[in-house]
Amino acid sequence: MSMIRLEHISKTYAGTHKAVDDMNWEIQEGTITGFIGPNGAGKTTTLKMITGILEPDAGGSITVNGKDIRREPLAAKRQFGFVSDSPDNFLRLKGIEYLNFMGDIYQVPTQERKERIASYAARFEMEDALKDRILSYSHGMRQKIMVMGALIHNPAIWILDEPLTGLDPKSAFALKEMMREHADAGRSVLFSTHVLEVAEKLCDQIAIINRGRIVYKGTLEELRGQFQEGETLEEIFLSITKDA
Amino acid sequence: MRKFFVLAWTLLRCGMGNAMSTGTGKKKKKRNLSGAALWLLVAVCLLPMLAMLFQGGRAGYGMLAATGQEGLLLELICFAGGLVTLVFGLPYILTVFYMSGDIQNLLPLPLRPAQIVGAKFVVVWVYEILTTAVIFLPLFLGFGIEAGAGLSFWLITLIGILLVPAVPMAYAALASMIFMRLGKAAHNKSLLTTLGTILLLIVAMGVGMLSGQMGNMDQESLVALVLAGHNSLVGILSRLFPNLRFLVAALTGGGAWNLLIFAGITAGFVALFLLVASRLYFGGVLTMSETSSKRQRITAKEEEKLVRRSGVRAAYLKKEFRLLFRSPTYFLNCALMLPIWPFLFLVPMGIALVMELGSLSEVGELLGIVRGLLQELPSSGEEAALVAGIMMLSAYGVTVFIGSTNLICATAISREGEGYMFMKYIPLSYRQQMQAKLLSGLIPGLLCISGYLLVLLLIGVALGLPLAAALLAVALSVALNVGMNCFQLWRDLCRPKLTWENEQQAVKQNLNATITLFVLWALGLGLGALAVWLFGRFEISPYLLGGGLLLLLAALDVLLYRLLMQGAERKIQAYE
Ligand SMILES: Nc1ncnc2c1ncn2[C@@H]1O[C@H](COP(=O)(O)OP(=O)(O)OP(=O)(O)O)[C@@H](O)[C@H]1O
Ligand SMILES: [Mg+2]
Numbered sequence: 036m037s038m039i040r041l042e043h044i045s046k047t048y049a050g051t052h053k054a055v056d057d058m059n060w061e062i063q064e065g066t067i068t069g070f071i072g073p074n075g076a077g078k079t080t081t082l083k084m085i086t087g088i089l090e091p092d093a094g095g096s097i098t099v100n101g102k103d104i105r106r107e108p109l110a111a112k113r114q115f116g117f118v119s120d121s122p123d124n125f126l127r128l129k130g131i132e133y134l135n136f137m138g139d140i141y142q143v144p145t146q147e148r149k150e151r152i153a154s155y156a157a158r159f160e161m162e163d164a165l166k167d168r169i170l171s172y173s174h175g176m177r178q179k180i181m182v183m184g185a186l187i188h189n190p191a192i193w194i195l196d197e198p199l200t201g202l203d204p205k206s207a208f209a210l211k212e213m214m215r216e217h218a219d220a221g222r223s224v225l226f227s228t229h230v231l232e233v234a235e236k237l238c239d240q241i242a243i244i245n246r247g248r249i250v251y252k253g254t255l256e257e258l259r260g261q262f263q264e265g266e267t268l269e270e271i272f273l274s275i276t277k278d279a
Numbered sequence: 280m281r282k283f284f285v286l287a288w289t290l291l292r293c294g295m296g297n298a299m300s301t302g303t304g305k306k307k308k309k310r311n312l313s314g315a316a317l318w319l320l321v322a323v324c325l326l327p328m329l330a331m332l333f334q335g336g337r338a339g340y341g342m343l344a345a346t347g348q349e350g351l352l353l354e355l356i357c358f359a360g361g362l363v364t365l366v367f368g369l370p371y372i373l374t375v376f377y378m379s380g381d382i383q384n385l386l387p388l389p390l391r392p393a394q395i396v397g398a399k400f401v402v403v404w405v406y407e408i409l410t411t412a413v414i415f416l417p418l419f420l421g422f423g424i425e426a427g428a429g430l431s432f433w434l435i436t437l438i439g440i441l442l443v444p445a446v447p448m449a450y451a452a453l454a455s456m457i458f459m460r461l462g463k464a465a466h467n468k469s470l471l472t473t474l475g476t477i478l479l480l481i482v483a484m485g486v487g488m489l490s491g492q493m494g495n496m497d498q499e500s501l502v503a504l505v506l507a508g509h510n511s512l513v514g515i516l517s518r519l520f521p522n523l524r525f526l527v528a529a530l531t532g533g534g535a536w537n538l539l540i541f542a543g544i545t546a547g548f549v550a551l552f553l554l555v556a557s558r559l560y561f562g563g564v565l566t567m568s569e570t571s572s573k574r575q576r577i578t579a580k581e582e583e584k585l586v587r588r589s590g591v592r593a594a595y596l597k598k599e600f601r602l603l604f605r606s607p608t609y610f611l612n613c614a615l616m617l618p619i620w621p622f623l624f625l626v627p628m629g630i631a632l633v634m635e636l637g638s639l640s641e642v643g644e645l646l647g648i649v650r651g652l653l654q655e656l657p658s659s660g661e662e663a664a665l666v667a668g669i670m671m672l673s674a675y676g677v678t679v680f681i682g683s684t685n686l687i688c689a690t691a692i693s694r695e696g697e698g699y700m701f702m703k704y705i706p707l708s709y710r711q712q713m714q715a716k717l718l719s720g721l722i723p724g725l726l727c728i729s730g731y732l733l734v735l736l737l738i739g740v741a742l743g744l745p746l747a748a749a750l751l752a753v754a755l756s757v758a759l760n761v762g763m764n765c766f767q768l769w770r771d772l773c774r775p776k777l778t779w780e781n782e783q784q785a786v787k788q789n790l791n792a793t794i795t796l797f798v799l800w801a802l803g804l805g806l807g808a809l810a811v812w813l814f815g816r817f818e819i820s821p822y823l824l825g826g827g828l829l830l831l832l833a834a835l836d837v838l839l840y841r842l843l844m845q846g847a848e849r850k851i852q853a854y855e
Contacts, residue, residue, distance in 0.1 A: 112706035139594030
């Protein structure tokens with residue numbers, strides 16, 4: 036079954052600029068999907084449409100874990116946890132207050148909440164920071180608390196916009212490990228990134244987007260098969276997203 | 280020098296340029312129209328005041344010229360201008376120097392400290408010139424026209440308006456810098472800023488009261504006061520602002536050299552200020568963005584308290600309150616008036632009473648007399664009706680005026696800024712979110728307006744006022760509060776200002792706050808005036824009128840609430 040399904044999705048900004056162009060895409064359960072593309076390609080726009088932040092142009096449909104984001108918005112929104120690329124909300128809350136707030140919003144039982152907070156905090160080494168205001172956190176710490184908040188209800192789908200930028204090696208490793216476990220449990224992860232090595236090592240599937248169109252989707256091995264032996268992923272990426 | 284001007288210009292443009300912009304960029308034409316309408320409204324509201332000042336200038340000249348003392352009036356105007364700058368300037372100085380949050384961006388640029396401080400000073404200066412001109416121009420116009428003054432008078436007036444704010448501003452800026460420097464070590468910077476502003480407000484209130492006292496005096500004692508010189512208030516003021524004497528001398532035909540001295544002293548003050556401030560300023564401002572952190576683990580016991588389940592709306596409301604009250608910018612701009620308004624009225628009234636009567640025991644006597652009078656009130660008849668009417672009208676008026684300064688709802692969505700995305704991806708319906716936001720403004724409004732009124736009125740009831748009128752008055756206040764908050768939130772929902780650089784812009788340069796304020800005043804005044812007219816014209820019982828008004832307001836509340844709830848789904852869905 037597909038966890039996320041996009042059919043004929045387009046997005047036009049300000050009436051003229053087509054940021055996403057007739058996208059059709061299915062994301063399978065049990066996979067980690069990497070969303071790759073140059074700056075301004077339309078990654079953030081796509082993720083925002085999937086999460087209900089942006090409304091796609093008329094005509095297409097988006098379903099998340101079987102729920103249509105437009106027809107059953109609340110049910111659809113319960114299916115995922117989302118981390119945006121600008122994690123600067125709630126700066127005046129303490130870390131723990133933020134996590135508890137998210138727990139309330141997603142109606143997570145107290146005991147589960149405590150367990151998850153403890154386990155995430157340990158993995159991200161955030162135990163000593165939870166009592167302080169997010170304002171006093173570094174960029175990476177803010178990123179981590181946002182990830183913790185988004186995952187507090189153990190959603191079926193994780194949607195993360197550039198989650199690894201700003202994380203130190205240890206935290207990045209922890210997050211990647213968590214993504215793997217999540218996918219192996221039969222759920223799915225969709226995240227955007229610029230770092231090709233990450234995509235290479237971590238992802239089961241990749242989608243390459245350029246100028247609002249998905250120019251490749253599938254596994255990395257298949258992609259390599261289409262190109263000559265010995266070409267690096269970087270070279271492949273550059274040639275696919277070349278302005279042609 | 281060029282760098283300095285470029286910087287000052289940039290800061291000015293950033294600070295004021297987008298004061299008039301809200302919304303997300305669509306519907307350009309409509310925005311201009313409503314912007315123009317707003318300025319028109321402001322102008323209409325200001326006109327009577329300007330006319331009054333103009334008349335004051337004329338009458339003052341007529342009064343004093345007879346005895347050849349017209350210079351006194353100019354002196355008083357100048358001092359008043361200086362005081363106004365001092366009082367109104369303080370919050371603005373705090374804003375520009377300490378709360379604008381741009382210092383982190385300015386420091387890496389190749390600028391000298393004096394250039395940064397100077398540019399910020401210019402920004403405040405321009406703003407102050409605009410404020411003082413509103414008071415100065417009509418007064419001087421009245422005075423000058425009545426005196427048949429020549430070109431040199433007008434020229435000097437112009438120079439005066441430009442230069443008068445400088446010295447009081449330097450004082451205000453230095454005072455706030457010293458305060459901030461002293462508070463440098465404080466752990467909770469936001470609390471410090473909040474307390475500092477409240478302190479300054481109290482100081483400003485005291486100054487305002489003293490000048491109010493001055494305004495109450497009759498002509499002779501005023502003249503005597505000014506002539507008495509050294510020990511009087513004016514004596515103190517002329518020592519506080521030593522440059523103003525020369526401006527007055529120049530205005531009354533004392534020769535051009537007086538103007539030079541005036542300008543010279545002013546320039547000296549500014550130079551001295553720059554010298555001191557460029558040393559003092561950076562020490563305090565740089566720690567503004569620091570937040571204390573403990574880096575401690577949460578103990579099991581704390582966890583019991585911190586991690587606890589509550590309903591979605593309650594959780595959302597708690598979040599709204601936390602974000603609002605923990606940011607000094609938000610708290611001071613949106614909610615400050617709510618907790619302190621009775622003190623702003625009662626404390627000066629109390630002090631004035633004591634000063635007027637001389638001693639506390641006499642105040643006690645007076646209260647006794649008042650009490651006696653109240654208890655002898657007839658329980659029916661015209662006087663009783665008048666008392667009941669006045670009680671309801673005051674509750675109504677206070678709620679309209681204080682309630683319109685409650686900007687929590689009027690900025691509730693704008694304050695989300697780019698974070699509005701959060702509202703859209705959580706599984707919480709927009710209605711529920713709006714309900715929580717409505718409560719975030721309504722609860723403080725009810726507690727601090729209707730609640731205070733209830734206490735005040737009950738004290739009145741204990742002294743002999745009619746209970747029924749008191750209850751009806753409080754009910755009116757509650758109904759008004761609900762409607763006003765619904766309206767404010769609805770306006771912000773329709774066109775929130777979601778793009779801003781710092782918190783300051785989200786609330787201070789938010790047109791929704793201004794528009795709702797004026798609309799609520801206009802509607803409130805209109806409805807109140809209608810009730811008073813009905814009361815006077817047809818002698819309808821105030822209870823009947825109050826009850827009718829209550830029903831009307833309740834109907835409006837229902838209507839506005841439904842409008843808000845219906846708008847919620849559609850409008851928020853369309854934000855991008
Ligand atoms: N609010 C907006 N209004 C108008 N155009 C926008 C808006 N947001 C994005 N765009 C445009 O849409 C296109 C896609 O932007 P998007 O943010 O989705 O790119 P991205 O792939 O996430 O890039 P990056 O790797 O830099 O994060 C860009 O051309 C951008 O200029
Ligand atoms: Mg992006």
